[in-house]
Amino acid sequence: MKAKKGQVSVMMGNAVTATVAALCRPEVIACYPITPQSEVAETISSIVADGKLDADIVEVEGENSAMNVCRGASLAGARTFTATSSYGLVYMYDTILETAGFRAPVVMANVNRETPGIHAVSSGQQDLISTRDSGWIQIIVENNQEIADQLIMCYRLAEDYDIQLPVMMNYDGYYLSYLNEEVEIPVQEDVDAFLAPLKKQPKRPVIVPGAATGAGTHGMEMGYVEARYKHWSAMDRAKKKVDEIDKEFGDYFGRSYGGQIEEYKMDDAEIAIVASGSAAGTAKDVIDDKRAAGIKVGLVKLRLFRPFPEERLIQALKGKKAISVIDRSICFGWKYGPMCTELKALASSIGNVPILSYIDGLANLDITIPHIGRVVDETAAAAEGKAYQDITWIPLEE
Amino acid sequence: MKEIRFHGRGGQGAVMAAKMLASALLVEGKHVASFPMYGFERRGAPVVAFTRFDDKPIRVKTQIYNPDCIIVIDPGLLTLPTLFTGLKPNSTFILNTAKKEYKQPDKALTTGVLINATGIAVEEIGRDIPNTCLLGAFAAATGWLTLDSVLKSLPEYLSGDILQRNLKSAERGYKEVEVIKW
Numbered sequence: 001m002k003a004k005k006g007q008v009s010v011m012m013g014n015a016v017t018a019t020v021a022a023l024c025r026p027e028v029i030a031c032y033p034i035t036p037q038s039e040v041a042e043t044i045s046s047i048v049a050d051g052k053l054d055a056d057i058v059e060v061e062g063e064n065s066a067m068n069v070c071r072g073a074s075l076a077g078a079r080t081f082t083a084t085s086s087y088g089l090v091y092m093y094d095t096i097l098e099t100a101g102f103r104a105p106v107v108m109a110n111v112n113r114e115t116p117g118i119h120a121v122s123s124g125q126q127d128l129i130s131t132r133d134s135g136w137i138q139i140i141v142e143n144n145q146e147i148a149d150q151l152i153m154c155y156r157l158a159e160d161y162d163i164q165l166p167v168m169m170n171y172d173g174y175y176l177s178y179l180n181e182e183v184e185i186p187v188q189e190d191v192d193a194f195l196a197p198l199k200k201q202p203k204r205p206v207i208v209p210g211a212a213t214g215a216g217t218h219g220m221e222m223g224y225v226e227a228r229y230k231h232w233s234a235m236d237r238a239k240k241k242v243d244e245i246d247k248e249f250g251d252y253f254g255r256s257y258g259g260q261i262e263e264y265k266m267d268d269a270e271i272a273i274v275a276s277g278s279a280a281g282t283a284k285d286v287i288d289d290k291r292a293a294g295i296k297v298g299l300v301k302l303r304l305f306r307p308f309p310e311e312r313l314i315q316a317l318k319g320k321k322a323i324s325v326i327d328r329s330i331c332f333g334w335k336y337g338p339m340c341t342e343l344k345a346l347a348s349s350i351g352n353v354p355i356l357s358y359i360d361g362l363a364n365l366d367i368t369i370p371h372i373g374r375v376v377d378e379t380a381a382a383a384e385g386k387a388y389q390d391i392t393w394i395p396l397e398e
Numbered sequence: 399m400k401e402i403r404f405h406g407r408g409g410q411g412a413v414m415a416a417k418m419l420a421s422a423l424l425v426e427g428k429h430v431a432s433f434p435m436y437g438f439e440r441r442g443a444p445v446v447a448f449t450r451f452d453d454k455p456i457r458v459k460t461q462i463y464n465p466d467c468i469i470v471i472d473p474g475l476l477t478l479p480t481l482f483t484g485l486k487p488n489s490t491f492i493l494n495t496a497k498k499e500y501k502q503p504d505k506a507l508t509t510g511v512l513i514n515a516t517g518i519a520v521e522e523i524g525r526d527i528p529n530t531c532l533l534g535a536f537a538a539a540t541g542w543l544t545l546d547s548v549l550k551s552l553p554e555y556l557s558g559d560i561l562q563r564n565l566k567s568a569e570r571g572y573k574e575v576e577v578i579k580w
Contacts, residue, residue, distance in 0.1 A: 009554070010421045010430060143459070175459050179433040180417045182424050278459035285458050364435070366460050 001254040003190040011183045013144050013176040017083060017109045018043030020148045022053045023191040024107075024155045026081035028073035030058040030066040032088060035121055036177040037111040040083040063088040067095035067106070074104035075215055077206035079155065082106065085173060086113035089127045093134075099166050100135030101217035103231065105158035105204075106166040109151065112140075112277070112328075113173040114363050122364030123173040125277065125329040128305065129338045135231055137167040137238050138306040140276045141257075144181040147171055149255055152191055156245045161201040163238050165231070170305075172328075174364060175278040186253060194252055235307045242304050243312075260309035262301040263316050265291065269298030271379045272317055274325040274343060276302040279360075279367040283326075286372040295380050308342055314349045321383035324356040324375050326367065335391055354382040360394040399452035400542060401462045405481065406471030409441040411529030414555065415471070416447035419533055421551035423451040426543050431456045444475060451542075465489060467540060469532055471515070482506070490540055494528050502580040510578035511539040513571055522567040523560070530564040534571025545572045 011019070018040045021029075029048070031041035047053050058069045063084050070080040084092065089110055099106055114124035128138060137157065141150050150169055158167040171177060186194075207213050217227045243259030250256025264284050266272065275283045280301040290297050300316050302309070317323055327337025334341045336357035344355055358375055361367040371394050382388035402419065406412030413434040420430040434447040448462040463483075467490040470476060476493075485506035492511040493500065500510050513535040515528030522531075530552065537545045548568050556564055 008424075010417065010424050010432070012417075143457075172459075174433065174435060179431060179459070180420050181431045181456075182420075182429060281457040281459045368460050368463070369458065 001252065002193075003253045004187050006184045006186045006190075008182055008184045010180050011144060011185075012039065013147055013171060013179050014039035014111070015043050016144050016147045016183050016185070017151060018047065019185055020151045020191075021081045021083075021107075021109070022047045023186065023188055024081070024152060024195065025053065025079065025192075026055055026107075027078040028056050028058065028070065028080045029082065030060050030069035030080075031083050032060055032063045032066050034063070034085050034088040036113065036173045037083050037085040037088070037109070040109060040111075044081070063092040064095055067092040067099060067108075070106045070108075071095065071099040071102060071104045074099075074106050075102060075207045077204075079159070080106050081108075083109040083111070085111035085177075086115055086127045089131060090115055093131070096131055096134045096136065098216070100231070101227070102215050103164045103234070104166060105164055107151070107154045107158050108166065108168050110168050110170045111173045111177045112170050123175055123328075124362050124364075125170070125172075125327075128168075128170050129329045129331070131168070132306055132338070135165070135235070136306065137163075137165050137235070137304070138170060139167065139242075139304055140170045140302065141176070142278060142280045142301060144176065144179060144183045145255065146257060147176065148183055148185060149249060149253065150257070152186065152194060153245050153249055155195055156198065157238065157241055159198050159204070160241060161204060163234050163241055164204055165234055165238065170277070172278045179278075190253070194249065239304065239307050239309060239311070257303060258301070260304040260312045261316060262303060264299040264301065266298035266300065266316055268296060269320060270296040271322045271376070271383050272298050272300055272320045272324075273372070273375060273379065274300045274302060274323060274339065275367075275372075276305070276339065277328065279326060279328065279372070282367060282369060283372050286369055286376060290373065290376045295376060297376050297380070302339060305339070310346060313343065314346055317346075317350045319351065320353060322354040322356070322379045323350070324358060324379040326358045326360055326372070326375060328361040328367070330359060330362070337391075354379075354388055355390075356382060356388055357391045358394055359392070362395065365395050399450055399456065400466045401464065402449045402467045402469065403462045403465040404445075404447040404449070404469045404471065405475045405478065406445050406447070407441075407475070408436070408443045408445050410445075410471050411527045412445045412447045412471050415469070415529035415533060416449045418529070418548075418551055418555055419449045419536070420451070421554055422533065422543055422547045423449075425547040425550050428452065429455050431459075435461055444478070467492065467536075469536065470494065471528060471532065476503075492532060492536060492539060494532060498576055500578060508580050509539065510580060511535055512576040512578070513574065515571060518567055518570045518574065522570065523563045531567040531571035534568035534573075535575040538572045538575045539577050545569065548572075
């Protein structure tokens with residue numbers, strides 16, 4: 001470990017995002033405040049106003065413009081940052097697609113929240129799911145320290161010469177955005193040192209005023225296909241890159257998260273639970289309790305959602321006797337939750353075992369210890385050949 | 399792990415109290431986590447806030463259903479039907495009240511803590527923001543942290559005259575608390 005000990009204090013998830021984003025030295029920032037993300041925009045604005053970060057804050061009238069500003073600045077070669085949530089993410093939807101198409105390495109924090117209905121000022125991953133095929137890299141974190149550390153890694157990933165893609169870091173509204181936890185904030189020189197390898201890479205193409213340079217996915221026919229194929233290939237390369245950056249981060253800062261997925265007590269596990277975000281933290285406590293009661297259960301925390309960590313998941317889950325996936329969102333038109341549906345696409349490689357889908361934690365509802373305990377018990381029963389329900393909406397059965 | 403649940407109304411400082419308590423416990427070397435749960439931000443609406451502390455890192459991210467202590471900042475919330483649901487045995491009840499006596503409201507509660515935090519806050523701060531006074535009373539009644547740790551954590555949140563007033567309010571909460579054993 002090379003990093004100096006950073007300051008440890010009790011910090012809100014949103015404050016961690018703003019503080020660490022500033023340490024990554026973005027040059028252009030454009031955010032529009034939206035609950036429960038508002039503190040990110042407010043905090044980073046005050047950091048710039050206090051003269052602690054030399055960046056241009058572009059005041060925008062909405063999220064659509066925020067993303068347009070970030071894309072434009074990014075294409076001109078700047079490091080950019082924005083944050084949003086829920087409807088804010090949806091309101092920038094067309095520009096999200098554009099930003100990905102332009103391969104602009106924008107980094108965005110998204111505070112996960114339900115989308116439909118103004119009363120859904122509440123936690124849920126439906127906003128993330130609504131943008132899953134936008135061409136962005138999507139990462140989900142579990143706690144405030146992981147917000148801090150992953151955000152730094154997001155810049156290494158987005159701006160890597162072999163990747164050059166926008167990255168969205170997701171964390172649960174309320175359960176993390178408003179969570180106050182002790183967090184170690186890395187010191188500036190260590191963040192600089194960790195991001196320094198980007199400076200040694202070939203310079204990515206930028207748009208220069210007056211020069212005849214093209215950008216974007218505007219090619220006709222085969223030009224478009226080629227651009228899409230290159231984008232798709234970069235997404236595929238991002239999987240290994242996430243693992244490499246995570247390992248390097250661990251070597252430097254002494255904290256690492258498993259890269260694409262984190263495996264918790266999976267080595268000798270007979271059954272597995274797949275979860276993401278803050279629920280994964282709770283699941284670790286449940287898994288310890290269930291193991292004490294004799295159930296050999298492990299957790300796979302899905303950190304990278306796009307690209308989907310196909311190879312790592314197969315490796316982790318192959319040979320398990322039953323698997324359950326807890327989704328904090330809905331897949332309309334499919335029977336199972338979105339993450340479960342995707343996992344089922346790997347079933348032929350994982351093995352012909354029961355895969356149970358659970359929907360929980362919608363609209364601020366809690367993914368509680370008894371809920372996850374129930375998931376473990378039902379998964380264990382399914383592994384023993386007992387009858388099981390393949391899709392369960394936990395709040396409806398309470 | 400100890401779990402504390404705050405019940406207040408928007409504007410009374412329940413959310414801030416929960417966070418200040420986490421900072422004070424961090425001073426004592428504990429691992430801490432705290433968060434509020436509410437719908438829209440608005441003054442006067444019921445607010446719940448949670449604080450956990452432990453000697454080991456806290457991974458659980460749920461709301462608190464089985465508290466060791468509940469702190470009721472607004473006595474108007476005593477009629478909440480679920481206020482005492484799920485309490486751990488021998489738990490502590492801290493109430494902002496001018497009363498000096500109180501009947502045991504639930505058999506799981508074996509310690510009652512009465513403090514006129516509103517009265518003290520109005521005298522010391524000039525407004526009904528009773529949160530720092532309640533933290534002083536919390537330290538005195540539970541012994542889970544020292545008054546000194548509470549006082550050391552406040553400058554993270556407040557400064558100048560308002561800090562001095564809140565320090566006084568917390569000290570008075572510590573000294574003027576009534577502890578009842580049920």
